[in-house]
Each structure stands twice: as C-alpha cells, then as structure tokens.
Amino acid sequence: MLNDLGEIILLSLEVSGIALLLSALVGLPIGISMGLGHFTGRRLVTALLYTGMGFPPVVIGLFVYLLLSRNGILGQINSPLIPSLFTPGAMILAQTIIAFPLVAGFTMAAVMGVDPQLRLQVLSLGATKNQAAMAILREARVGVVAAIVAGFGSIISEVGAVMLVGGNIEGRTRVMTTAIVLETRKGNFDLALSLGIVLLTITFFTNLALLRLQGRTAGK
C-alpha cells in the first residue's frame, strides 16, 4: 500500500514537474517577448492567451485525447517524440498545454508592469538587448514566479485531463488527483483524505520553494 502511494506521489511529481518545466521553457520567452514587443496582431494573440488561461482542463484533455487517438492527427504519426494515449507522456502533454497560457500570460503581464523607462536606462548603461531583457525579467521576477506558481497550481490539482488521456491505470498513469477520485468513489474516504493532505502538503512546500526564487524586493 505504502509502495503504491509512493509510486502515485512520484508519478504526480514527475508528470507535473516535467509539464511545468516544458510550459516554462515555452511560456517564459513568449511571455517576455509579448510583454516587450509591439507587433501587429499582439492584441489578438493576447486575447487568445487570456482565453487559454481560462480554458477548462477537461476540454484540453479531450483535445489531446482526439489528437493522440489512433485516428488523430498526431496518433497517426509513429514517432518517439509523440506520446501514446494512456501513458505519462500523454498526461505531460495535456498538462503542458494547460499550464502554458498561465505561465506566458502572467509573465507577459509582469513584464508589462515593469517601468518602460527601465529598458532605455539599462541600454543607456551599455546593456546588450539580452542583458536588457534579463534586467526586465529580474525586475518582473515577483510576477514571473507567480506565473510559475499559477502554472504549477493548475496542473498538480488537475484531474479531468489526466483522467481522460492517462486513464488512471494502476501502476502506470495513476496520480494523486485521479487516485483521490477513485478512492472516494470506492468509499475509502480515509485514504482519499490522506492523499488530499499529501497533495496539499507537497503543493505548499513546492510553492514555498518557488517563492524563494522571488528573493527580497525593496527591503520587504
């Protein structure tokens, strides 16, 4: 039982951890570029991003399910890069899509909140464009970390999409949220509650670790 529990916790962390990493790798540069840039169609892209932030995870799960199913666009391609349905890879894909708009959208908002004069002043001090972007990112770090925290929160607690594309298969794709649903249905409230407490504790300590990235600002 304890082994099973450990396996479920580890798989939850692995799936959500990798999904968060991937969404950050894609979402942070896009959020920074959108926060800094002024290009045609920016308003439309922003609207799409904000829509993505409110997209129901279960719909994303359905979308990924259809993509990866045998007759789906990706399901027909035989590539090691494309995960199969009912595998952790499919769950990672779904969670990455869920977290990405949150990471990119909040990062964009954080970057837009930085004083626009800062970039000019840093460039005037001799910064390259990349150094100026890093300076802005550093100034926006409170919001950027909030973006990552929001992304993590949205996927670690998510159940609909991982249930759809993962299938909640014991020993293969069962994560904490899907296990909670299953144990509740079976009437094992003690186990469901224990898993819930473990999930909350892990989320709390992960957020605590992420908050350390924000560092201290203005002596606060």
Add this chain to the structure above:
Amino acid sequence: MNQVIYSLRQLIKEYTGRRVLEIPQLDIRRGEAFALVGPSGAGKSTLLRLLNFLETPSSGSITFEDIEFHPDIEVPLEVRRRVTTVFQRPVLLDLTVWENVTYGLHLRGLKDSADSTRAVLEQVGLIHLARQHARTLSGGEAQRVALARAMVLQPDVLLLDEPTANLDPYNVGLIEDIVRELNKERGTTLVLVTHNVFQARRLASQVALLLEGKLVEVAGVEAFFQSPKDPRTAAFMRGEMVY
C-alpha cells in the same frame, strides 16, 4: 578641445510619419558642455536618444568621432558604451545603492572596482547609503545614484536629460557642481537638455535652441544669452510663448 565628437548631418527622425526632428547640421566638440534648450515637445529628448544610439534616425547621419553611422548601420556596442544618459526620472534597479552603481560595470564584464565605486558615491554624497535599498531613496538621492552609476563608467560623453527637474535647490546645486567638475576636470563631453535657461547659462559653453524639432540658433554661451541673433531665442529667454 576642438575636436568634433558628434557631427550630425541631414538628421531626420520621424515617428509613424510625423517628423519630430530635423537637423541639417550640428557639431558638438569633445570636452564641450553643450546645452539644448527649448520648450516641451521640441525634440530635445529625442535628440539625446539618438546621440546615445538608443534610437535610429529615420535618415541622415551621426558621425561619432570618425565613424559615420547611417540608419542602416548598427552601432557597435563598444561605441554605444562610450556614451551614457542620466534621465529626468531615474529608474533604479531593485538592488542596493552600491549594486546599482556597479551595474554598468557588470554589464561590461568588469569587476566591481571598490575604489572607483566608493569614490563616485563619495562624490555624490551617498557613501553612507551604499548598502541601503535604492528604492527607498528620495528623488534627489535617486538622481544622485543615477549620476553615480553613469560616472563610474567614465563615459566620453554624458548626456543629461533634465537631470534636476523637480529637485530641491540643494540637490540641483550638488548635481550641477558634480557635472561641472566632470566636464572641467575629466574633460567629459556634456550634452544637457534643460528647460531652465539659467541652468544652461551656469553649465554650458555652447547653447542651442530647439523649436518644433528644428535648431533655431546655436552659439557660445555668452553670445547666445547676450546677443541672440534669432528673435525667437530672445523671446524664449524672456519666457514668452514661442510655439
């Protein structure tokens, strides 16, 4: 002293088709304290951004020493790093005073020189606040930090965009003394943008009046104030509307 550091020719800057600056010819000499005066919206700050190579002209050229830059030529980083600006509203980084002052050195991959950092902080009278967070400073102190972070880089040209606007007389006097010393002792070329004709008179050796993006008159400080050639210069100095 007489070597030309900036030579502007047929310089035009437009934003979305609106012409904000048109300078057929302007030379600024090395070691000069050059003041640009004019009302708001005259294009003074735009000109400073062009001189700092932070923006590209729409057409024309800027020759910095012997290197001529056109709109299609990217200004090398090492050239851009020889010029720096102190802006009207300093935006300090979310760091300590010391870290803000050494920031430009780190950008250049240079080690934080404790002696030179201490020296500039002493010069601006803020050594006692070196470990304090920069965002907790008053407006005058923040502007002095901005000046210190520019000074520590020992630029060939220091551009000052209304550096004392909204400051109290004590800070105005302090900043004026520092930039005067930089110009006289170190030979740093100064380009000062100001609304304040009295400040231009106190600091500059050469003064230019910019109106609606065009240079009306450029002259030595005495000639500019004592015997302006253009009636608009005289009107501006009398505080009359010259738009």
